[in-house]
Amino acid sequence: MKVTVWNENRHxxxxxxxxxxxxxxxxxxxxxxxxxxxxxxxTATLDEPEHGLTNEVLNDTDVLIWWGHLAHSEVKDYIVEKxxxxxLDGMGLIVLxxxxxxxxxxxxxxxxxxxxxxxxGEKERLWIVNPSHPITTGISEYIELEQEEMYGEHFDIPQPxxxxxxxxxxxxxVFRSGCTYTRGNGKVFYFRPGHETxxxxxxxxxxxxxxxxxxxxxxxxNQRPVYGYANPLEILKGEKSE
Amino acid sequence: MKVTVWNENRHxxxxxxxxxxxxxxxxxxxxxxxxxxxxxxxTATLDEPEHGLTNEVLNDTDVLIWWGHLAHSEVKDYIVEKxxxxxLDGMGLIVLxxxxxxxxxxxxxxxxxxxxxxxxGEKERLWIVNPSHPITTGISEYIELEQEEMYGEHFDIPQPxxxxxxxxxxxxxVFRSGCTYTRGNGKVFYFRPGHETxxxxxxxxxxxxxxxxxxxxxxxxNQRPVYGYANPLEILKGEKSE
Amino acid sequence: MKVTVWNENRHxxxxxxxxxxxxxxxxxxxxxxxxxxxxxxxTATLDEPEHGLTNEVLNDTDVLIWWGHLAHSEVKDYIVEKxxxxxLDGMGLIVLxxxxxxxxxxxxxxxxxxxxxxxxGEKERLWIVNPSHPITTGISEYIELEQEEMYGEHFDIPQPxxxxxxxxxxxxxVFRSGCTYTRGNGKVFYFRPGHETxxxxxxxxxxxxxxxxxxxxxxxxNQRPVYGYANPLEILKGEKSE
Amino acid sequence: MKVTVWNENRHxxxxxxxxxxxxxxxxxxxxxxxxxxxxxxxTATLDEPEHGLTNEVLNDTDVLIWWGHLAHSEVKDYIVEKxxxxxLDGMGLIVLxxxxxxxxxxxxxxxxxxxxxxxxGEKERLWIVNPSHPITTGISEYIELEQEEMYGEHFDIPQPxxxxxxxxxxxxxVFRSGCTYTRGNGKVFYFRPGHETxxxxxxxxxxxxxxxxxxxxxxxxNQRPVYGYANPLEILKGEKSE
Numbered sequence: 001m002k003v004t005v006w007n008e009n010r011h012x013x014x015x016x017x018x019x020x021x022x023x024x025x026x027x028x029x030x031x032x033x034x035x036x037x038x039x040x041x042x043t044a045t046l047d048e049p050e051h052g053l054t055n056e057v058l059n060d061t062d063v064l065i066w067w068g069h070l071a072h073s074e075v076k077d078y079i080v081e082k083x084x085x086x087x088l089d090g091m092g093l094i095v096l097x098x099x100x101x102x103x104x105x106x107x108x109x110x111x112x113x114x115x116x117x118x119x120x121g122e123k124e125r126l127w128i129v130n131p132s133h134p135i136t137t138g139i140s141e142y143i144e145l146e147q148e149e150m151y152g153e154h155f156d157i158p159q160p161x162x163x164x165x166x167x168x169x170x171x172x173x174v175f176r177s178g179c180t181y182t183r184g185n186g187k188v189f190y191f192r193p194g195h196e197t198x199x200x201x202x203x204x205x206x207x208x209x210x211x212x213x214x215x216x217x218x219x220x221x222n223q224r225p226v227y228g229y230a231n232p233l234e235i236l237k238g239e240k241s242e
Numbered sequence: 243m244k245v246t247v248w249n250e251n252r253h254x255x256x257x258x259x260x261x262x263x264x265x266x267x268x269x270x271x272x273x274x275x276x277x278x279x280x281x282x283x284x285t286a287t288l289d290e291p292e293h294g295l296t297n298e299v300l301n302d303t304d305v306l307i308w309w310g311h312l313a314h315s316e317v318k319d320y321i322v323e324k325x326x327x328x329x330l331d332g333m334g335l336i337v338l339x340x341x342x343x344x345x346x347x348x349x350x351x352x353x354x355x356x357x358x359x360x361x362x363g364e365k366e367r368l369w370i371v372n373p374s375h376p377i378t379t380g381i382s383e384y385i386e387l388e389q390e391e392m393y394g395e396h397f398d399i400p401q402p403x404x405x406x407x408x409x410x411x412x413x414x415x416v417f418r419s420g421c422t423y424t425r426g427n428g429k430v431f432y433f434r435p436g437h438e439t440x441x442x443x444x445x446x447x448x449x450x451x452x453x454x455x456x457x458x459x460x461x462x463x464n465q466r467p468v469y470g471y472a473n474p475l476e477i478l479k480g481e482k483s484e
Numbered sequence: 485m486k487v488t489v490w491n492e493n494r495h496x497x498x499x500x501x502x503x504x505x506x507x508x509x510x511x512x513x514x515x516x517x518x519x520x521x522x523x524x525x526x527t528a529t530l531d532e533p534e535h536g537l538t539n540e541v542l543n544d545t546d547v548l549i550w551w552g553h554l555a556h557s558e559v560k561d562y563i564v565e566k567x568x569x570x571x572l573d574g575m576g577l578i579v580l581x582x583x584x585x586x587x588x589x590x591x592x593x594x595x596x597x598x599x600x601x602x603x604x605g606e607k608e609r610l611w612i613v614n615p616s617h618p619i620t621t622g623i624s625e626y627i628e629l630e631q632e633e634m635y636g637e638h639f640d641i642p643q644p645x646x647x648x649x650x651x652x653x654x655x656x657x658v659f660r661s662g663c664t665y666t667r668g669n670g671k672v673f674y675f676r677p678g679h680e681t682x683x684x685x686x687x688x689x690x691x692x693x694x695x696x697x698x699x700x701x702x703x704x705x706n707q708r709p710v711y712g713y714a715n716p717l718e719i720l721k722g723e724k725s726e
Numbered sequence: 727m728k729v730t731v732w733n734e735n736r737h738x739x740x741x742x743x744x745x746x747x748x749x750x751x752x753x754x755x756x757x758x759x760x761x762x763x764x765x766x767x768x769t770a771t772l773d774e775p776e777h778g779l780t781n782e783v784l785n786d787t788d789v790l791i792w793w794g795h796l797a798h799s800e801v802k803d804y805i806v807e808k809x810x811x812x813x814l815d816g817m818g819l820i821v822l823x824x825x826x827x828x829x830x831x832x833x834x835x836x837x838x839x840x841x842x843x844x845x846x847g848e849k850e851r852l853w854i855v856n857p858s859h860p861i862t863t864g865i866s867e868y869i870e871l872e873q874e875e876m877y878g879e880h881f882d883i884p885q886p887x888x889x890x891x892x893x894x895x896x897x898x899x900v901f902r903s904g905c906t907y908t909r910g911n912g913k914v915f916y917f918r919p920g921h922e923t924x925x926x927x928x929x930x931x932x933x934x935x936x937x938x939x940x941x942x943x944x945x946x947x948n949q950r951p952v953y954g955y956a957n958p959l960e961i962l963k964g965e966k967s968e
Contacts, residue, residue, distance in 0.1 A: 172475030656959030
């Protein structure tokens with residue numbers, strides 16, 4: 001199982017608070033706990049050539065994790081198109097937090113992916129609403145984060161195939177925080193938490209959800225169905241009368 | 243209720259068989275039976291300025307019907323973007339037959355929308371699998387079309403919110419022929435039948451489905467939720483202790 | 485459109501607080517605002533013969549509203565069976581608040597329908613998560629109730645076909661508060677608010693949701709599909725060779 | 727992983743055609759290929775004490791497979807209730823063919839589970855409509871069965887959470903042949919093929935689907951959420967002012 005953790009990696013360069021929370025970058029923190037779990041993990045960032053997402057890397061990736069925020073518009077369209085094609089071909093995709101506005105997520109959803117937000121460090125509690133889903137394995141009834149950015153409904157996404165988490169926020173909002181989709185042969189999981197100034201990805205339960213999600217998003221088949229012209233499988237009536 | 247019927251209108255210019263089946267164009271035939279039902283209907287075609295889809299027309303349309311095939315690539319991207327925005331803002335969209343490969347449908351679905359196909363004039367039988375859905379009102383258990391193009395699974399679409407029809411084909415395939423989605427505030431219905439060389443849109447039951455679908459897709463609210471920054475609705479703990 | 489409002493009507497007899505909130509019973513309050521909307525409304529209560537749900541009444545009901553709490557076990561099984569059959573035949577059903585534990589709701593869901601609860605009069609805010617659904621017409625982004633009983637996740641129901649409302653509670657929980665289902669030809673809507681000691685059903689926005697829900701749950705077809713033995717619609721190969 | 731294969735085992739006693747197809751009973755055939763796959767498998771049949779489904783057996787079962795037809799009404803209600811409780815507690819359940827009318831399936835679905843049928847040995851072709859679902863691993867695009875009983879739409883079930891297979895029948899019908907549901911903590915898979923007079927369960931691809939389904943239905947967590955009274959997780963406003 002080969003995982004690539006993609007991170008915009010800009011906040012880390014600009015903001016000492018973020019650098020303190022994630023000295024190796026958000027990607028470094030995520031890669032580290034996934035490696036401990038036995039996955040084969042690489043990282044890729046925006047400022048690398050081709051954003052670190054060459055054909056070689058993409059074709060060698062089973063599950064791609066995506067964190068972006070400041071620089072969605074700098075991600076090149078042809079790279080987005082290649083990532084999308086890989087998802088349709090079966091690669092799993094896990095989109096984190098502000099990635100809701102990434103080009104790849106919007107392209108796969110077909111909606112604006114807009115939402116309400118507020119950044120005052122309030123409490124978030126993520127309730128499990130699908131307790132037998134493999135993504136919730138090892139989590140009890142909810143995850144509590146003392147400080148997070150608020151994302152509130154309405155979240156402009158297509159109806160999730162499975163709704164896994166719903167968040168409660170101290171300031172009065174709710175949010176569909178864990179949502180699954182299938183696109184082509186690929187599985188997609190959106191997971192809300194992870195504002196750059198908070199130590200969210202150091203939280204053991206958040207790590208557990210991401211580990212579970214990587215396992216869940218593993219491609220089950222690399223073979224796409226056959227599309228295009230198809231010969232009939234049955235003899236038609238007209239032909240039979242000959 | 244204002245309906246705009248958009249048609250590529252190219253087969254009608256090039257192929258006498260299509261011209262015989264639809265002397266006023268596919269758009270003309272569809273517009274006529276919708277008008278008889280009391281809707282306010284206009285048509286728009288590819289070769290008109292802005293493909294007939296000016297801001298004025300789009301803003302004055304409650305439900306847009308889309309038929310295209312030969313010339314998907316000629317539809318300008320900025321028009322597609324405007325149609326998509328109108329759907330997210332609440333306009334209903336009904337995509338017909340070969341419109342599965344239109345830019346607007348692919349942009350709203352996020353998948354390849356690919357399928358199997360064969361054009362030998364075989365029998366199609368559309369079975370209702372959701373008998374209490376308003377789109378099926380007035381239809382008994384199935385619709386039979388003596389001759390149609392075959393579309394076969396796998397159909398590469400996101401899981402429909404509601405599956406309404408499943409087609410049986412004489413040559414041995416099945417197809418999810420009637421599928422609903424919500425995108426933003428807009429409702430989307432994909433309906434499979436309608437190959438240009440067959441008189442499908444003259445069939446009274448096919449007309450009934452389209453009339454029902456227009457009613458179903460009517461915008462229920464033109465107001466979009468408020469997105470962006472949001473003040474807290476509750477007093478936070480930190481503030482209370484002051 | 486004929487609506488029957490069913491109420492257990494026991495709290496009203498036993499508790500002066502409830503009698504003050506609902507001098508004509510919860511059923512009386514609901515019936516009154518539905519009548520003002522032009523529906524033909526009758527009421528039925530537990531202590532009437534056959535709980536007020538004779539064959540005549542059931543067969544003359546398009547949409548049934550159900551409120552129960554104390555005495556679920558006193559509802560006779562054969563009446564539940566008849567109500568269920570009417571739903572499968574197309575009657576709409578709206579289940580309110582503590583009706584989550586009614587025999588009819590549990591029979592239609594197939595699950596325990598259990599949940600967390602607490603009755604200390606805290607604030608509830610119901611957020612719309614499906615803003616183009618007809619049940620939300622005329623409601624802005626949320627409904628606020630100053631005092632309600634809390635119901636919290638996990639709510640043990642099948643995945644809703646459509647999730648319309650999600651509640652935020654002051655005490656820290658969330659809840660899927662508005663859920664739709666189809667059972668046979670009938671539509672089912674569960675709506676959370678309405679604890680007997682609070683004036684919830686006097687709230688204009690709650691009334692608007694119920695009015696919308698009655699319209700949405702209207703039977704679209706009273707005809708059930710044909711089940712049982714079916715002759716082939718096509719000639720089989722074996723037969724053709726004769 | 728512990729699997730119990732339950733079979734009514736009546737046709738095998740009464741009909742030599744069935745006995746020839748399944749000399750060890752349908753349960754024996756299914757148990758054998760599951761054992762070869764490494765699962766720990768036992769069988770249980772209607773005429774054993776408690777239908778072979780004692781508390782001990784049920785509590786020691788991760789996934790239960792169910793085949794019944796002639797004698798649904800002989801299955802005791804209290805056993806059905808116990809099986810249902812085990813599903814809600816997390817046991818997987820795979821319901822086969824004529825089990826659509828079993829008490830346990832109807833209790834979990836909440837609908838009539840009725841359908842069209844015909845038994846003249848026609849061809850069935852099961853098309854995959856969800857190609858990345860783990861239940862389809864190792865199957866190409868469809869499974870062909872030369873002779874099967876026909877089941878046709880409308881199939882009166884709740885909308886499946888996931889639709890995996892759609893069948894084409896030679897006589898002109900279609901059917902949703904592979905459907906998944908969640909009920910409580912348990913996963914449920916309905917799989918259509920398997921009429922007693924045909925060697926369907928000897929077919930390697932049908933066996934592959936059942937092996938995949940057992941893996942998919944494995945309980946992911948044996949812990950149910952906490953239901954009932956809940957203390958607040960947050961301090962309410964009224965309390966704070968003290």
